[in-house]
Amino acid sequence: xxxxxxxxxxxxxxxxxxxxxxxxxxxxxxxxxxxxxxxxxxxxxxxxxxxxxxxxxxxxxxxxxxxxxxxxxxxxxxxxxxxxxxxxxxxxxxxxxxxxxxxxxxxxxxxxxxxxxxxxxxxxxxxxxxxxxxxxxxxxxxxxxxxxxxxxx
Amino acid sequence: xxxxxxxxxxxxxxxxxxxxxxxxxxxxxxxxxxxxxxxxxxxxxxxxxxxxxxxxxxxxxxxxxxxxxxxxxxxxxxxxxxxxxxxxxxxxxxxxxxxxxxxxxxxxxxxxxxxxxxxxxxxxxxxxxxxxxxxxxxxxxxxxxxxxxxxxx
DNA sequence: GACGAAAAAGACAAAAAAATCTTAAAATTT
DNA sequence: AAATTTTAAGATTTTTTTGTCTTTTTCGTC
Ligand code: FES
Ligand code: FES
Numbered sequence: 001x002x003x004x005x006x007x008x009x010x011x012x013x014x015x016x017x018x019x020x021x022x023x024x025x026x027x028x029x030x031x032x033x034x035x036x037x038x039x040x041x042x043x044x045x046x047x048x049x050x051x052x053x054x055x056x057x058x059x060x061x062x063x064x065x066x067x068x069x070x071x072x073x074x075x076x077x078x079x080x081x082x083x084x085x086x087x088x089x090x091x092x093x094x095x096x097x098x099x100x101x102x103x104x105x106x107x108x109x110x111x112x113x114x115x116x117x118x119x120x121x122x123x124x125x126x127x128x129x130x131x132x133x134x135x136x137x138x139x140x141x142x143x144x145x146x147x148x149x150x151x152x153x
Numbered sequence: 154x155x156x157x158x159x160x161x162x163x164x165x166x167x168x169x170x171x172x173x174x175x176x177x178x179x180x181x182x183x184x185x186x187x188x189x190x191x192x193x194x195x196x197x198x199x200x201x202x203x204x205x206x207x208x209x210x211x212x213x214x215x216x217x218x219x220x221x222x223x224x225x226x227x228x229x230x231x232x233x234x235x236x237x238x239x240x241x242x243x244x245x246x247x248x249x250x251x252x253x254x255x256x257x258x259x260x261x262x263x264x265x266x267x268x269x270x271x272x273x274x275x276x277x278x279x280x281x282x283x284x285x286x287x288x289x290x291x292x293x294x295x296x297x298x299x300x301x302x303x304x305x306x
Numbered sequence: 307g308a309c310g311a312a313a314a315a316g317a318c319a320a321a322a323a324a325a326t327c328t329t330a331a332a333a334t335t336t
Numbered sequence: 337a338a339a340t341t342t343t344a345a346g347a348t349t350t351t352t353t354t355g356t357c358t359t360t361t362t363c364g365t366c
Pocket of ligand 2: 245246247248249250252253254257258259260261262265266
């Protein structure tokens with residue numbers, strides 16, 4: 001559904017939202033370990049997200065790291081996807097036509113148009129806050145169980 | 154949603170289903186032109202699909218080309234996706250965890266699990282036959298309107 | 307059997323995505 | 337101000353995906 005970068009970004013954002021605050025910043029090392037992603041690559045991705053300071057904030061130096069404000073934690077997943085410029089599930093055509101629309105639909109369109117709004121709604125209605133609440137539930141996770149104890153890159 | 158290869162494959166399959174028969178085979182040239190895809194690349198993709206002779210058939214030589222039997226046109230889109238080994242929308246996790254399941258769900262799972270069956274149903278219930286019938290409707294297309302008259306690669 | 311038309315096969319190239327490594331900058335502590 | 341810790345930036349590499357080109361094989365026709 002999404003590219004690796006986006007998957008890492010989403011997991012990282014949720015993790016940061018869950019465990020950080022203005023007074024408790026998280027380093028890239030623990031983040032990457034927790035969400036089971038390549039460290040430097042994840043750093044790159046987070047850097048991009050800190051650029052406009054809309055979602056994730058960061059400070060350098062000792063006790064520095066990444067964090068989010070309580071306000072930012074209310075952001076919808078749809079907004080996060082837009083920041084990542086990965087909202088194609090909502091915009092693109094199943095068969096890869098240049099645009100998915102009523103004007104020039106593909107043969108799958110009549111069926112897909114019924115599902116697309118549901119997908120969109122899923123990402124619009126879920127905020128980061130909702131997801132970190134899910135993380136309190138039993139079993140729910142951001143890393144791969146299988147990878148526990150695996151060597152970190 | 155899908156890779157370029159898969160998009161080309163799906164469009165090509167639908168096109169072949171629509172315009173070919175045992176007595177009327179289609180060359181790669183007209184196929185690629187109609188679905189607006191790179192010719193040689195599409196040839197590669199179709200070759201893979203003819204390997205097991207399950208969906209598309211081909212013959213070399215004069216009056217040769219690609220075609221489908223009437224029987225094959227009853228194949229569901231889900232089966233086509235499986236032949237292409239691209240059924241990840243149905244199997245993979247939104248956040249990229251190694252598996253999407255109740256055992257070890259991600260925080261999006263509780264919501265996504267409601268939509269996944271709908272997506273699956275969409276591909277399972279639509280057969281190629283259904284899609285070629287759609288193509289009879291006004292406006293419905295497999296190529297890009299914008300690309301009409303564009304130079305072919 | 308030679309010729310031509312088609313797909314099949316395979317080598318190669320380009321572009322994009324994913325990942326790593328190195329150096330710089332920033333901030334804190336001493 | 338030096339040392340340390342952390343992210344930022346950038347260069348580079350690797351892998352995957354996409355695309356092209358050339359040669360081979362197959363088959364029908366003359
Ligand atoms: S046009 Fe193809 S899904 Fe809408
Ligand atoms: S586990 Fe992530 S969507 Fe099911």
